[in-house]
Amino acid sequence: MNRAKPIMIVVLLIGAAALVWYFLSGSKRERQLSGYIEGESLFLAAPVSGTVASILAQEGQRVGAGTQLFTIDPATLSAQGEQARAQVVEARTQIATSEANAQQAEAEVTAAAADANRARQDLNRLLTVRSDDPAAVAGKDIDAAQATLREANARLSAARKTSQARRAQVAAAQAQENQARGGEREVSIRVDQLSPPAPSAARVEEVFYRPGEWVAANQPIVSLLPDDRIKVRFFVPEQKVARYRPGQSVRFSCDGCASGLTAKISYVSPRPEFTPPVIFSRDSRDRLVFMVEALPQKPGGLMPGLPVDVEPLR
Numbered sequence: 001m002n003r004a005k006p007i008m009i010v011v012l013l014i015g016a017a018a019l020v021w022y023f024l025s026g027s028k029r030e031r032q033l034s035g036y037i038e039g040e041s042l043f044l045a046a047p048v049s050g051t052v053a054s055i056l057a058q059e060g061q062r063v064g065a066g067t068q069l070f071t072i073d074p075a076t077l078s079a080q081g082e083q084a085r086a087q088v089v090e091a092r093t094q095i096a097t098s099e100a101n102a103q104q105a106e107a108e109v110t111a112a113a114a115d116a117n118r119a120r121q122d123l124n125r126l127l128t129v130r131s132d133d134p135a136a137v138a139g140k141d142i143d144a145a146q147a148t149l150r151e152a153n154a155r156l157s158a159a160r161k162t163s164q165a166r167r168a169q170v171a172a173a174q175a176q177e178n179q180a181r182g183g184e185r186e187v188s189i190r191v192d193q194l195s196p197p198a199p200s201a202a203r204v205e206e207v208f209y210r211p212g213e214w215v216a217a218n219q220p221i222v223s224l225l226p227d228d229r230i231k232v233r234f235f236v237p238e239q240k241v242a243r244y245r246p247g248q249s250v251r252f253s254c255d256g257c258a259s260g261l262t263a264k265i266s267y268v269s270p271r272p273e274f275t276p277p278v279i280f281s282r283d284s285r286d287r288l289v290f291m292v293e294a295l296p297q298k299p300g301g302l303m304p305g306l307p308v309d310v311e312p313l314r
Contacts, residue, residue: 009301014100016143018048019052022196023275032310032312033234033235033310033311034234034307034308034309035233035234035235035252035308035309035311036233036234036306036307036308037230037231037233037304037306037308038096038231038233038303039306040225040226041205041223041224041225042199042225043220043222044069044070044198044220044221044222045215045219045220046072046193046194046195046196046206046215046221047217047218047240048072048076048107048191048194048217049215050072050073050076050077050194050214051072051209051212051213051215052070052071052072052073052075052210052212052214052215053072054071054305055069055070055207055209055211056069056070056071057069057070057204058204058207059204059205059209060204060205061203062201062203062204063202063203063204064198064201065199065200066198067180067197067198068194069196069197069198069204069221069222069224070194070196070209071219072195072215074191074194077187077190077191077194078179078191080222081101081144081187083306084183084184084186087183087184088174088177088180088181088184091176091177091179091203092174092177094173095173095174095177098169099170101169102163102166102167102169102170104184105162105165108159108163108185109160109162109163112152112155112159113156116156117155119151120144120149122149122155122174123145123148126141126142127207130142136165143206169197171224179247183245193307198216198224198226200229201226201227202224202225203225203227204222204223204224204227205223205224205225206222206223207222208220208222209220209221217231225304226261227299228295230265230295230296230302231293231295232262232296233292233309234292234294235275235276235289235290235291235292236287236290238272238287238288238289238313240312241268241292241313244265244268244292246268248264248313249263249264249265250262250263250294250311250312250313251310252308252310253308253309254306254307254308255306257302257306258298259300262295262296262297263296264295265293265294266294267292267293267294268291268292269290271290272289272290273288273291273313274288275289307311
């Protein structure tokens with residue numbers, strides 16, 4: 001009987017410890033919020049069709065902002081660039097020719113205006129003399145002076161129309177040059193886009209083409225998972241969602257991850273939903289929850305789809 005007492009005490013202590021552990025661990029599990037890592041892929045492409053010249057990154061590799069990921073053979077755009085430059089030169093030549101013609105037309109206007117002015121003065125002089133002495137000027141002289149003035153005015157009108165047409169040609173040539181220069185700039189920009197850099201720190205998810213393969217314009221060549229597009233998505237019971245606001249920080253953990261991970265809340269859904277199937281459990285599948293998204297402070301190494309446990313806010 002005396003030997004049985006210590007055994008009973010040990011059994012009771014072990015049972016009590018197990019019971020305490022069960023309730024503590026259950027309470028901890030109850031406090032944790034279920035979620036997962038979500039990521040938005042970014043697809044990089046070239047604006048023109050061409051042959052892939054090189055792939056400068058491997059799948060799974062981390063790259064920094066500005067890293068070149070691939071290059072497209074610039075042969076097609078090089079030909080377009082030469083054509084655009086030739087059009088610019090042609091437009092400049094046309095401008096020079098048009099300006100020379102316009103200057104000549106202006107000179108003809110000046111000369112025609114001078115002729116018309118002299119003819120008008122001659123006619124006025126004859127009319128003045130005849131008004132003083134009608135016999136001093138013959139009628140045929142007046143008729144000839146009037147005819148000369150009409151011809152001079154006609155030449156002046158024609159010269160002005162020609163001058164206007166020449167100025168219009170200059171404007172058209174200048175517009176053609178602007179258009180050609182715009183085409184040249186566009187080709188230059190597209191050449192730079194033959195090897196678009198990573199816009200931010202990211203992990204290379206997939207490479208769709210290899211060197212030597214033909215790729216159509218705007219067809220994705222590399223997909224990235226940028227760090228700034230990785231988020232923690234978790235679900236909060238409706239009776240506790242009021243505690244969660246954008247800008248607040250939460251702690252989360254996941255299998256194989258470093259300890260002490262934190263994320264800043266960026267979005268709280270305004271609409272409730274039933275617990276998503278991806279995190280169904282017997283205890284939570286009938287509850288209404290609100291989706292919350294948070295941006296991790298250290299997103300490197302977090303893989304989309306990875307389950308996480310989030311410590312709730314108090």
